[in-house]
Amino acid sequence: MISSIAELIADRIGTMPASERRAAQTLIANYPMIGLKTVAEFSAAAGVSSPTILRFVARLGFQNYPEFQSSLQDELAAQLQSPATRTLNPPSPGGGTVSPMLEATLDNMRETFRHLSDKQLADIAARLADRRGKTFLIGGRFTDPLARYMAAHLAIIQPDVFHLAGQESMWRDRLIDMGKRDVLVIFDIRRYQDSLLRFAEKAHQRGVQIVLFTDQWLSPIARFARHVIAGRTAVPSAWDSSAALFVVAETLIGAVTRQLEAEGAKRIREMESLR
Amino acid sequence: MISSIAELIADRIGTMPASERRAAQTLIANYPMIGLKTVAEFSAAAGVSSPTILRFVARLGFQNYPEFQSSLQDELAAQLQSPATRTLNPPSPGGGTVSPMLEATLDNMRETFRHLSDKQLADIAARLADRRGKTFLIGGRFTDPLARYMAAHLAIIQPDVFHLAGQESMWRDRLIDMGKRDVLVIFDIRRYQDSLLRFAEKAHQRGVQIVLFTDQWLSPIARFARHVIAGRTAVPSAWDSSAALFVVAETLIGAVTRQLEAEGAKRIREMESLR
DNA sequence: CAAAATACGTAACATACGATACAGCGCTCC
DNA sequence: GGAGCGCTGTATCGTATGTTACGTATTTTG
Numbered sequence: 001m002i003s004s005i006a007e008l009i010a011d012r013i014g015t016m017p018a019s020e021r022r023a024a025q026t027l028i029a030n031y032p033m034i035g036l037k038t039v040a041e042f043s044a045a046a047g048v049s050s051p052t053i054l055r056f057v058a059r060l061g062f063q064n065y066p067e068f069q070s071s072l073q074d075e076l077a078a079q080l081q082s083p084a085t086r087t088l089n090p091p092s093p094g095g096g097t098v099s100p101m102l103e104a105t106l107d108n109m110r111e112t113f114r115h116l117s118d119k120q121l122a123d124i125a126a127r128l129a130d131r132r133g134k135t136f137l138i139g140g141r142f143t144d145p146l147a148r149y150m151a152a153h154l155a156i157i158q159p160d161v162f163h164l165a166g167q168e169s170m171w172r173d174r175l176i177d178m179g180k181r182d183v184l185v186i187f188d189i190r191r192y193q194d195s196l197l198r199f200a201e202k203a204h205q206r207g208v209q210i211v212l213f214t215d216q217w218l219s220p221i222a223r224f225a226r227h228v229i230a231g232r233t234a235v236p237s238a239w240d241s242s243a244a245l246f247v248v249a250e251t252l253i254g255a256v257t258r259q260l261e262a263e264g265a266k267r268i269r270e271m272e273s274l275r
Numbered sequence: 276m277i278s279s280i281a282e283l284i285a286d287r288i289g290t291m292p293a294s295e296r297r298a299a300q301t302l303i304a305n306y307p308m309i310g311l312k313t314v315a316e317f318s319a320a321a322g323v324s325s326p327t328i329l330r331f332v333a334r335l336g337f338q339n340y341p342e343f344q345s346s347l348q349d350e351l352a353a354q355l356q357s358p359a360t361r362t363l364n365p366p367s368p369g370g371g372t373v374s375p376m377l378e379a380t381l382d383n384m385r386e387t388f389r390h391l392s393d394k395q396l397a398d399i400a401a402r403l404a405d406r407r408g409k410t411f412l413i414g415g416r417f418t419d420p421l422a423r424y425m426a427a428h429l430a431i432i433q434p435d436v437f438h439l440a441g442q443e444s445m446w447r448d449r450l451i452d453m454g455k456r457d458v459l460v461i462f463d464i465r466r467y468q469d470s471l472l473r474f475a476e477k478a479h480q481r482g483v484q485i486v487l488f489t490d491q492w493l494s495p496i497a498r499f500a501r502h503v504i505a506g507r508t509a510v511p512s513a514w515d516s517s518a519a520l521f522v523v524a525e526t527l528i529g530a531v532t533r534q535l536e537a538e539g540a541k542r543i544r545e546m547e548s549l550r
Numbered sequence: 551c552a553a554a555a556t557a558c559g560t561a562a563c564a565t566a567c568g569a570t571a572c573a574g575c576g577c578t579c580c
Numbered sequence: 581g582g583a584g585c586g587c588t589g590t591a592t593c594g595t596a597t598g599t600t601a602c603g604t605a606t607t608t609t610g
Contacts, residue, residue: 017586017587017588018587018588019587019588019589020587030352033348033351033352033355036311036348037348038566038567038568039567039568039569040566040567040568048588048589049588049589049590050567050568050569050589051569051570051588051589051590052587052588052589053568054568054569054570055587055588064568064569065567065568065569066568066596073308073311073312076308076351077308080308101525101526101529102384102385102388102522102526105384105522105525106381106384106385109377109380109381110377110381113377141427142424142427142428144423144427145420145421145423145424145427146420146424148419148420148423149417149420149421149517152416152417152419152420153417153514235525235529236529237525237528237529237532237533238529238532238533238536239428239525239528239529239532241525242424242521242525243518243521243522243525246517246518246521247377247380247518250376250380250510250512250514250516250517250518251376251377253512253514254376254510254511254512254513254514257512257513257514258512258513261513292556292557292558293557293558294557294558294559295557313596313597313598314597314598314599315596315597315598323558323559324558324559324560325559325597325598325599326558326559326560326599326600327557327558327559329598329599329600330557330558339598339599340597340598340599341566341598
């Protein structure tokens with residue numbers, strides 16, 4: 001299987017006449033930039049004539065030179081976007097406001113996941129994917145959007161997902177619907193909200209399993225939570241960052257989706273075997 | 276000191292007319308590959324005419340299009356050969372389901388900010404901090420939580436911040452309140468929502484300045500936007516990731532806060548005393 | 551509200567680029 | 581040693597590409 005033009009060349013360079021081989025070697029040596037220039041420049045760099053370059057690309061299987069260039073560009077574009085070759089930020093010359101913020105955020109994420117095992121996430125995902133119970137999500141003043149974000153996704157792949165919005169009295173009334181098989185996902189970072197704590201306690205008393213997203217200092221709700229995800233929030237800003245928690249949420253969404261997909265496939269197979 | 280064309284663009288994008296700005300945004304979003312294609316392709320991708328592309332590169336200081344392309348190629352060549360790019364990802368020890376997701380997300384953020392200059396962010400922050408006008412925020416199906424998150428913060432440090440929620444007809448009626456001095460922050464990633472496009476167009480017609488958060492393929496709203504933030508969204512999951520956009524939002528919140536600190540500090544103190 | 555200036559696209563233009571025909575040269579193989 | 585074949589470069593051609601001139605639409609300014 002040949003996927004890149006470089007491999008293609010390596011494969012066929014043996015069958016090429018001398019001048020075309022020089023073209024090939026020149027291209028490999030300055031891969032792939034020379035190939036993006038004009039035929040004239042390419043030929044000059046290789047020390048051969050233009051037609052030789054054209055015969056060279058024809059031998060590689062391309063109809064014409066532009067097609068060859070497009071292929072090179074596609075390859076380059078793919079390479080630029082694949083993680084392996086991505087370049088790091090050059091230490092931002094402005095030294096401006098961006099870099100410290102971004103760096104801190106990236107560190108927060110790494111640190112957050114370092115304290116988070118695959119197993120933990122898998123457990124939570126399994127719990128969330130368990131369709132025997134309902135899933136409720138709620139957040140604090142700044143974190144409620146995260147609850148909404150998660151709810152928006154989970155609600156698509158399974159039934160019985162509810163985001164608790166509005167007044168405190170509103171969700172308090174929903175407690176009556178909650179029981180042992182249900183899950184309550186709470187987002188709560190400093191400054192922790194009393195209303196959420198009260199709510200969590202009551203839910204806990206009813207046997208609801210609580211999944212808590214909080215910061216590294218742990219919301220008091222942790223006391224009632226079955227699972228606690230502690231994200232780093234410190235950034236050089238007046239506000240705390242919820243970005244790490246956001247990424248954990250996305251990761252969980254992905255894991256739950258994958259899990260339900262697998263079950264769905266099994267289900268379909270079962271159904272087919274029953275026919 | 277300006278070393279890359281991307282920086283050059285960020286530096287001058289403020290002084291460009293609308294169509295050239297679209298060209299600039301298109302180039303930044305698909306940097307640098309679009310710039311290596313023909314003028315016709317570039318212009319088609321940007322939705323402008325060929326002469327606009329040529330005026331655009333002329334404004335950047337290039338004598339002609341080929342010179343511009345050569346410069347891009349040189350930049351790319353330098354990038355490909357610099358040792359930094361050869362550093363492979365450390366083979367994640369966990370190896371589980373977490374790592375690929377986290378790694379991709381971190382890459383997305385680095386990549387997003389690589390295409391985002393300090394100046395761009397500062398411009399947007401300045402616009403958001405301008406207290407002469409109102410600020411409206413809205414998002415799509417999955418991104419509306421981001422709009423809420425941003426609104427929740429901005430609303431604290433300045434008055435006249437409104438999150439547009441609920442039915443389409445609801446926000447459409449708010450158009451009457453919007454004018455030249457106002458800012459509309461829109462979050463729109465694939466699959467782009469027609470309702471948002473329609474709303475953006477009408478707001479644009481009223482002279483509202485639009486700040487668009489979108490993905491690298493650019494929502495059609497980019498056509499009406501004064502500022503475009505193109506975040507990377509690709510992750511190994513069934514869903515796209517909004518994490519990069521989330522971090523950009525947080526960065527902007529921080530920048531706006533810093534800008535308003537003088538006035539904002541008083542306001543925050545007042546608020547706390549009201550609780 | 552009028553007038554000037556700026557921005558933008560359409561269409562015609564020129565050039566530089568890739569493609570091709572052909573001839574010279576060297577090499578191989580009778 | 582001569583004939584045939586393949587490789588390579590020179591010169592020419594057609595065309596796709598970048599460029600420019602100009603008219604219309606839009607915005608800005610007095």
